[in-house]
Amino acid sequence: MRNPSLAPPINRGLILRDFPKAEDTPTVQDTNENDTNWVALMVRVRDQRDKTAFAALFTHFAPRIKGFLINSGADAPLAEECAQDVMTTLWHKAAQFDPARASVATWIFTIARNRRIDMLRRQRRPEPDDLTWGPAPEPDQADVLALQQETASLSVAMAALPAPQRDLIEKAYFKDLSQSEIAKITGLPLGTIKSRLRLALDRLRHAMK
Amino acid sequence: MTIKHHLPDATLLGYSAGTLPEAFNLIVAAHVSLCDACRAGVESYDALGGALLNEANDSSMAPTSLETALRRLDDTRAPTPTTQGGVFPAALQDYVGGDLASVKWRAMGMGVKQAVLPTSSAATARLLMIPEGAAMPDHTHNGTEMTLVLQGAFDDADGHFARGDIDVADAAVTHTPVASKGADCICLVVTDAPLRFTAWLPRVLQRIIGI
Structure with missing residues (x-):
């Protein structure tokens, strides 16, 4: 019987969990460490209204x-103006930042996406109800760390994708990709991060009862 | 509340990426307000968006941009109050101008009522009220139709749908939802193409009442 590891590669589509785990990849340590710093800076903005921390986030x-x-x-002038708006929104909405549910980059992405819809389509963006309890005042540090690590491994997995598949993901976020084309990329990556977030939501609901 | 019928991943991704028509954004926001599983799905796709943002090519900002931003931090903006806890999630209340009591219904015959909501023309969002025990006319669609139950329940070929459940039907489906006994069934229905009724009379009606 032949050794399965010598079998010819099969096209597995976009199942990112087959890609290298965090510990195999030298760059993840940096990414992760950086991201932890962004969380600390964001928490200073949120809790202490710290403008030095804001400046560091802005520069990055x-x-x-x-x-x-x-x-x-x-175009560049519009993008510049909107980037300014996104960063000031980050300051004004800082109270909503919850490091147990999103990395700083993820949270900024959601603000930038909403600004983009407003800017390019002149439409409002219907948002889900806020979770009534808001961010936990003292989120479990293990939850925060685990979420940030999963986000970092997601970045690493995405960077390791073959170019055509990566292009497809970029198109899904930057251009209008049809739902059937999008279906090609939803076999996807997010198994563990999804269950982590689900767990965080369940815990929050439970804590409020 | 246990939600059994969820949104497809492709729709959650489209919502996260911000590429869906406005009417679909509305139904996703309303469903996610009621469904933690799909909320976790959307937030996962947000994480993918965050990874893309992190790796976006830097485009340098004007030298004075940080100063400008720091000056603007002192502008105070009042937080927008949200109304939660009604029959409708807050996002839907924004479109209706209030909760259930504020809907401006139009009768469609046989006790069925609808109210079309103001969204971009790429897709249509409407509220539909089917009296308890009554059926919607048989219909198929050219495109995708999503139905979110907000009050009461209905049954169709795909199963039983109660508050928070979402029914996704494409062009291949002909279905006749029947509202359960107990309460009038109120749904948010989003289509990216007009419905096609299979009987002759509703087709005429369709032209008149505009669904």
């Missing part, structure tokens, strides 16, 4: 938001 994220909006079809 504003150029990325601008690049993201340009990818989505905005």
